[in-house]
Amino acid sequence: MTTSCVKTLPGTASKRQIMAALKKDGAVILKDILSPDDVATLKGELAPYVEATENGRDDFTGHFTTRTGALVARSPKCRDLIMNPQILAAADDFLLPNCQRYQLHLTQVIRIKPGQPKQPIHRDRWAWGKYLQGIEPQLNTIWAVTDFTKENGATQVVPGSTSWPDDRQPGESEIGYAEMSAGSVLIYTGSVFHGGGANQSQSDRWGLNITYTLGWLRQEENQYLSCPPDIARTLAPDLQAMIGYAMGSYALGYYTPPLPAGQGPEIVPPDYALGARTGGSVFGSADMLEAVSNSQPLSKRVESAD
Ligand SMILES: O=C(O)CCC(=O)C(=O)O
Ligand SMILES: [Fe+2]
Numbered sequence: 001m002t003t004s005c006v007k008t009l010p011g012t013a014s015k016r017q018i019m020a021a022l023k024k025d026g027a028v029i030l031k032d033i034l035s036p037d038d039v040a041t042l043k044g045e046l047a048p049y050v051e052a053t054e055n056g057r058d059d060f061t062g063h064f065t066t067r068t069g070a071l072v073a074r075s076p077k078c079r080d081l082i083m084n085p086q087i088l089a090a091a092d093d094f095l096l097p098n099c100q101r102y103q104l105h106l107t108q109v110i111r112i113k114p115g116q117p118k119q120p121i122h123r124d125r126w127a128w129g130k131y132l133q134g135i136e137p138q139l140n141t142i143w144a145v146t147d148f149t150k151e152n153g154a155t156q157v158v159p160g161s162t163s164w165p166d167d168r169q170p171g172e173s174e175i176g177y178a179e180m181s182a183g184s185v186l187i188y189t190g191s192v193f194h195g196g197g198a199n200q201s202q203s204d205r206w207g208l209n210i211t212y213t214l215g216w217l218r219q220e221e222n223q224y225l226s227c228p229p230d231i232a233r234t235l236a237p238d239l240q241a242m243i244g245y246a247m248g249s250y251a252l253g254y255y256t257p258p259l260p261a262g263q264g265p266e267i268v269p270p271d272y273a274l275g276a277r278t279g280g281s282v283f284g285s286a287d288m289l290e291a292v293s294n295s296q297p298l299s300k301r302v303e304s305a306d
Helices: 015-025 036-051 076-082 085-098 124-128 237-243 270-274 286-294 298-305
Strands: 008-010 027-031 065-068 102-112 138-144 185-189 205-214
Touching: 008 015, 015 027, 015 085, 015 185, 036 065, 036 076, 036 102, 036 205, 076 102, 076 205, 076 237, 085 102, 085 138, 085 185, 085 205, 102 138, 102 237, 124 138, 237 270
Parallel strands: 008 027
Antiparallel strands: 027 185, 065 102, 102 205, 138 185, 138 205
């Protein structure tokens, strides 16, 4: 019998309530953030790509599961979800203590089809292996595009498992299910144990996985290839920066346009590729240099200054 459950807050929940739930359980659901119209728009934009996507090839990706990416480039509605102010307020609190900027980590529609067994329980932070310990590198969302029920593959979540040793296996009674209506969102950390659920229903479960990570770690979905400069150029500046077209720290992320000798600057930030002109041949700002030298986040410096 299941005794664990994933806490659900109203869509109007404050940042304090969200952070308290994340701290205690490592996961929380915000109910009905998107309107039925938003959900229909999302589904319409994503459907052609999702329908054309092949099943996974192993037990982790799922033989009856499809995973569809490049959602910044493909779906204007997804861009709003990525920049949702409630989610970003939580990400500010959760990630900024350990970086100067955070960035988009991946975008993926996960469609769990009927007949898909449970995904192995895991931590998403294992994308980097088990090297990183003692730091929270990642904050995640799964937006429900269809209803999520225990029967159709609602995400399995182990509330309170964020500080478990990596090799601990949850018992059945420790696993909760992120049951939620379409338009709701599951927020969960990179450290909480979880996995896709089994779909024993007759229809697909669609979840939209959007995740964020520290600006000094490699992104799981390579955004420069999924959203190359010609497309990124058309986006809002804050979204351009979020996907990675901004310096991650004083020296992280610069490039040199590979032009003939003397025909271009040597050291420029990545938004130069989108048309930004900032003077060239410096790394990041003086603030970033100072922050990285002190290994102290900008957010803390701002707080301690007032
Ligand atoms: O689809 C889900 O509910 C979760 C999938 C997941 O955890 C993953 O693929 O890393
Ligand atoms: Fe996962």
